[in-house]
Amino acid sequence: MFELARYEARRRLRGALYLSVGLSLLAGMYIGTFPSIATDIDLDEFIEQMPDIFKELFNLATMNTIEGFLAAELYSIGWTLLLGLYVAYSAASLIAEDVDRERMDILLSLPISRARLLGEKFLALGVPIVVVNVVVPVVVFAGTAAIGYPIDPVNLAIVHALSIPYLLACGGIGIVLSVLVDRATIAQRGSLVLLFGLFLFESLTVVAGYDWLGSIAPMRYFNPTDVLVESSYDLLGGVVLLVGAIALVAASAVYFRRRDIE
Amino acid sequence: MGVIEVSDLSKHYGDVRAVDGISFTVDAGEVFGFLGPNGAGKTTTIRTLLGFLEPTDGSGTVLDADCTDEPAMIEAKRSIGYLPANPAFEESATGREILDLHGSIKGESRRAELLELFDPPLDRRVREYSSGNKQKLGIIQSFMHDPELVVMDEPTSGLDPLMQQRFNEFVREERDRGTTVFFSSHVLSEVRRVCDRVAILRNGKLVTTEKIESLLDRSGKFVHARIRGRVGADAFDGSAVHDLERVVVDDEDGDGAGRDEDTENRDSVTVTEVRFTYTGDVNDLLTSLANHDLLDLDIEEAPLEEVFMRFYGAEDGSTAEERGDADV
Numbered sequence: 001m002f003e004l005a006r007y008e009a010r011r012r013l014r015g016a017l018y019l020s021v022g023l024s025l026l027a028g029m030y031i032g033t034f035p036s037i038a039t040d041i042d043l044d045e046f047i048e049q050m051p052d053i054f055k056e057l058f059n060l061a062t063m064n065t066i067e068g069f070l071a072a073e074l075y076s077i078g079w080t081l082l083l084g085l086y087v088a089y090s091a092a093s094l095i096a097e098d099v100d101r102e103r104m105d106i107l108l109s110l111p112i113s114r115a116r117l118l119g120e121k122f123l124a125l126g127v128p129i130v131v132v133n134v135v136v137p138v139v140v141f142a143g144t145a146a147i148g149y150p151i152d153p154v155n156l157a158i159v160h161a162l163s164i165p166y167l168l169a170c171g172g173i174g175i176v177l178s179v180l181v182d183r184a185t186i187a188q189r190g191s192l193v194l195l196f197g198l199f200l201f202e203s204l205t206v207v208a209g210y211d212w213l214g215s216i217a218p219m220r221y222f223n224p225t226d227v228l229v230e231s232s233y234d235l236l237g238g239v240v241l242l243v244g245a246i247a248l249v250a251a252s253a254v255y256f257r258r259r260d261i262e
Numbered sequence: 263m264g265v266i267e268v269s270d271l272s273k274h275y276g277d278v279r280a281v282d283g284i285s286f287t288v289d290a291g292e293v294f295g296f297l298g299p300n301g302a303g304k305t306t307t308i309r310t311l312l313g314f315l316e317p318t319d320g321s322g323t324v325l326d327a328d329c330t331d332e333p334a335m336i337e338a339k340r341s342i343g344y345l346p347a348n349p350a351f352e353e354s355a356t357g358r359e360i361l362d363l364h365g366s367i368k369g370e371s372r373r374a375e376l377l378e379l380f381d382p383p384l385d386r387r388v389r390e391y392s393s394g395n396k397q398k399l400g401i402i403q404s405f406m407h408d409p410e411l412v413v414m415d416e417p418t419s420g421l422d423p424l425m426q427q428r429f430n431e432f433v434r435e436e437r438d439r440g441t442t443v444f445f446s447s448h449v450l451s452e453v454r455r456v457c458d459r460v461a462i463l464r465n466g467k468l469v470t471t472e473k474i475e476s477l478l479d480r481s482g483k484f485v486h487a488r489i490r491g492r493v494g495a496d497a498f499d500g501s502a503v504h505d506l507e508r509v510v511v512d513d514e515d516g517d518g519a520g521r522d523e524d525t526e527n528r529d530s531v532t533v534t535e536v537r538f539t540y541t542g543d544v545n546d547l548l549t550s551l552a553n554h555d556l557l558d559l560d561i562e563e564a565p566l567e568e569v570f571m572r573f574y575g576a577e578d579g580s581t582a583e584e585r586g587d588a589d590v
Contacts, residue, residue, distance in 0.1 A: 003366040109344035
């Protein structure tokens with residue numbers, strides 16, 4: 001059991017480390033600029049001038065504290081959007097790329113079920129998700145402490161923990177496309193378009209006063225600003241995301257089990 | 263119960279009947295050839311039997327497992343090796359990583375022994391592999407867990423002639439160990455060298471299933487004779503003579519002229535060349551040949567390509583080409 005997951009996880013380790021280094025550099029860059037911004041400019045005045053849609057998109061509350069600044073710059077963009085897109089894209093490749101490149105025949109000649117194949121491949125996506133969420137908070141905590149604005153470590157740990165079900169849900173969206181579409185590039189691009197569309201849609205519905213419509217978007221259930229600035233944790237949102245991710249993977253497995261491999 | 267049993271199996275894509283109601287049985291321990299031109303439905307049949315495609319109609323079992331029953335097929339696949347037509351592996355993985363994965367799931371009791379016969383560069387990434395090396399890696403993964411049945415789709419494509427020969431010897435040795443081998447090909451000489459029985463597929467329909475010897479018997483003899491004098495068009499006829507070609511050559515400088523003792527043709531040096539395929543009793547053939555004054559005579563076993571032609575007819579454009587690359 002889990003031989004395929006182990007194989008795929010090993011193959012994702014290097015990429016996960018590169019991703020962690022990249023996001024750590026991004027975090028370091030934001031942290032490094034904070035002291036000069038905090039003393040020279042009142043960013044909150046700036047925020048007040050912004051259209052509502054931007055405040056909603058980037059979860060802008062305050063930028064004059066390190067928590068609010070990182071929540072807006074690093075977590076809303078880096079985590080909710082960029083990392084979400086990365087995971088969705090990777091998940092969209094899981095099945096479609098093997099089918100597209102005609103590698104699926106040999107994999108399916110192995111004595112394992114299609115559901116297990118899909119599940120183990122998805123499980124291996126946990127490697128980049130977990131590695132990034134272990135490495136980056138350490139860098140963020142050390143960095144903020146070094147500049148004299150230490151961030152609350154509990155809130156920091158919780159925002160990263162809650163991002164895991166969020167990213168799994170993004171992966172769930174990707175893998176649904178991966179089993180529905182044979183052409184890998186279409187599944188991959190489709191997942192990017194879909195996730196970015198959901199990101200915009202979720203904020204638009206709030207601004208337009210139709211909040212309930214945005215509840216189909218995973219971004220609704222993960223709010224880094226609330227965690228970092230207000231210490232308010234949406235644990236139920238985390239559960240919703242996790243259940244959603246499991247449902248999407250299960251639905252993909254059911255469909256993949258029945259379809260022809262062309 | 264055969265190792266593979268196919269009964270009225272069909273796979274249609276809309277109006278296209280890729281496989282159309284075929285039935286055959288592969289017995290334990292035989293090398294079974296699945297012959298047909300490209301596009302005949304060989305790959306579709308194989309992929310349906312392995313459970314990658316859902317049959318439109320009919321059924322197939324492999325090692326007693328119904329090909330649509332996933333749990334039964336998973337059990338069967340422990341004892342099945344499969345080599346697809348163009349084996350593809352993850353490009354960024356090394357051959358070793360791929361064999362390790364396969365070994366960890368299905369076993370690798372014969373891996374070391376196979377690596378001595380077929381030796382792909384294991385520590386290089388598959389991206390750098392030639393098609394021959396990918397094929398070798400594919401052959402190793404299909405036999406490494408010591409399967410009872412090995413299914414191969416066009417196994418020698420991409421192998422150089424020396425490797426093809428090694429592969430053919432290997433397949434015969436596998437049969438001697440009791441492994442059942444089912445492989446598809448459009449190369450007739452290959453099938454003839456290693457198969458016990460053949461099924462011939464054309465446009466999704468099974469044309470025939472026979473022992474390779476009876477196919478060769480039915481294919482008959484190739485006769486090429488040079489006969490002194492003029493021979494009538496009706497000299498060789500009857501149901502056993504096929505594709506008769508007759509050419510009369512008036513050869514004035516012919517070397518046969520001086521010794522010509524044939525009373526009818528004393529002053530001429532006419533030679534008739536006849537070629538035909540003969541499928542009857544060889545004694546009758548010799549009797550009818552004895553009525554003529556022969557300058558030269560060749561009788562040889564008709565190449566399997568000829569049999570193929572007879573099943574497929576000449577209207578199939580790809581047939582002529584296959585005669586060419588089957589000629590080794």
